[in-house]
Amino acid sequence: MDPSNKGKGISEGSASQSQPQQPPQSPPNPPALSRYESQKRRDWNAFCQYLRNQQPPVHISQCSSNNILDFLQYLDQFGKTKIHAHGCAFFGQVEPAGQCNCPLKQAWGSLDALIGRLRAAYEENGGLPERNPFAGGGIRVFLREVRDSQAKARGVPYKKRKKKRRNPMQTHDVEDGTTGTSSSNLPS
Numbered sequence: 001m002d003p004s005n006k007g008k009g010i011s012e013g014s015a016s017q018s019q020p021q022q023p024p025q026s027p028p029n030p031p032a033l034s035r036y037e038s039q040k041r042r043d044w045n046a047f048c049q050y051l052r053n054q055q056p057p058v059h060i061s062q063c064s065s066n067n068i069l070d071f072l073q074y075l076d077q078f079g080k081t082k083i084h085a086h087g088c089a090f091f092g093q094v095e096p097a098g099q100c101n102c103p104l105k106q107a108w109g110s111l112d113a114l115i116g117r118l119r120a121a122y123e124e125n126g127g128l129p130e131r132n133p134f135a136g137g138g139i140r141v142f143l144r145e146v147r148d149s150q151a152k153a154r155g156v157p158y159k160k161r162k163k164k165r166r167n168p169m170q171t172h173d174v175e176d177g178t179t180g181t182s183s184s185n186l187p188s
């Protein structure tokens, strides 16, 4: 038996070794942050800045769920998602046929993702998990209320992922930008 015959295709597929070795004198660059990591850092800095700007300033160790809820509402002024008010002719319409004066707000999905990043950042910056204000029940309730009211106002149902769908071919439609848009709405 010749052991070199064993792996037939082993020479194929490993041809992408074009990268030259780094010269040893090059300075050690810090590893580039992923999009998520850099977004998380930006969010965290924005939140700490927000706390510092309160009258009187709030230290992160004294941050309560009320500060967080205030922060989320403060962010609405930078939102880009039209949320129709009760009484607007387009309330509940997915694709309104015209313009209205309803305010732009943060989409629920953006807030939800933001809270997830801040919750992680809090603990990475030395906060105790059992005292993490971002994990509090009040925040969850608030997010759920925002989700439900925005679903009604925009005519966009936020589906539960666990639920099985009848037609598996349609799993990727009407999410309507509630995920993945979270990066662009925050002040920097």
Ligand SMILES: [Zn+2]
Pocket: 083, 084, 085, 088, 089, 090, 091, 100, 101, 102
């Ligand atoms: Zn409207």
